[in-house]
Amino acid sequence: LERIAEKEHRPLCSQAVLGGGTLINRQDHWIDRVEHLLSHGSKMFCIGTGVANPIFWGEDNAIGGTILNRWIKSLNQFDFVGVRGPYSKATLDKAGFRSSVITGDTALTLAEEYMPKPSSKGIVGLNYGSGEDSNMWGDTKVYRIELVKIIKAIISSGNKVILLPIRGGDILSNKALVEEVGHPSFILIESYKSLSDYSS
Numbered sequence: 001l002e003r004i005a006e007k008e009h010r011p012l013c014s015q016a017v018l019g020g021g022t023l024i025n026r027q028d029h030w031i032d033r034v035e036h037l038l039s040h041g042s043k044m045f046c047i048g049t050g051v052a053n054p055i056f057w058g059e060d061n062a063i064g065g066t067i068l069n070r071w072i073k074s075l076n077q078f079d080f081v082g083v084r085g086p087y088s089k090a091t092l093d094k095a096g097f098r099s100s101v102i103t104g105d106t107a108l109t110l111a112e113e114y115m116p117k118p119s120s121k122g123i124v125g126l127n128y129g130s131g132e133d134s135n136m137w138g139d140t141k142v143y144r145i146e147l148v149k150i151i152k153a154i155i156s157s158g159n160k161v162i163l164l165p166i167r168g169g170d171i172l173s174n175k176a177l178v179e180e181v182g183h184p185s186f187i188l189i190e191s192y193k194s195l196s197d198y199s200s
Helices: 002-007 028-039 066-075 086-095 106-110 140-156 168-181 195-199
Strands: 015-018 022-024 043-051 080-083 123-126 160-163 186-188
Touching: 015 028, 028 043, 028 066, 043 086, 043 106, 066 086, 080 086, 140 160, 140 168, 160 168, 168 186
Parallel strands: 015 043, 022 043, 043 080, 123 160, 160 186
Antiparallel strands: none
16 A cells, blocks of 8 residues: 555555554654655644653663654654653653643543442452563562562462463463462463453
């Protein structure tokens, strides 16, 4: 579609919305797409988009880094920039873009006004990821030690803990965690690609 639009010397679309998720200041492919659309005449805006932490992801994403600078240049061409929360706004402010507005996460519009508290079934779901490509604040070993303590405390209170990975890269670390805890009330659900198996 992009190639056809270029041959016709027309924008791929007249209006484009940068959606939710932490898309601003992340991988190149998001800013590549934004720059492409803007350079071909598309008008753009975003509502509820997150901004990646400038310290966590590396030098290119830092204040003054290549990727963040590209984002600031592009956001200056947006009709409206609505970001997810105060941390996102503070990052853009610090990088020199001070026109963003905190709109919150648009997913919250799908929530019910009142959420009834379900009765407990004695099951606690847990997600843990420690693949080679995982980034996290702090020391991963210390985090794992504390996590094992928490899991054992939940089990000792009479509850069952189910480990719920969301991607293949976490399976090995999840299996190792199950072995380390070594209790029949701590199990791993590996079928994360099947909604019916995952949720049953």
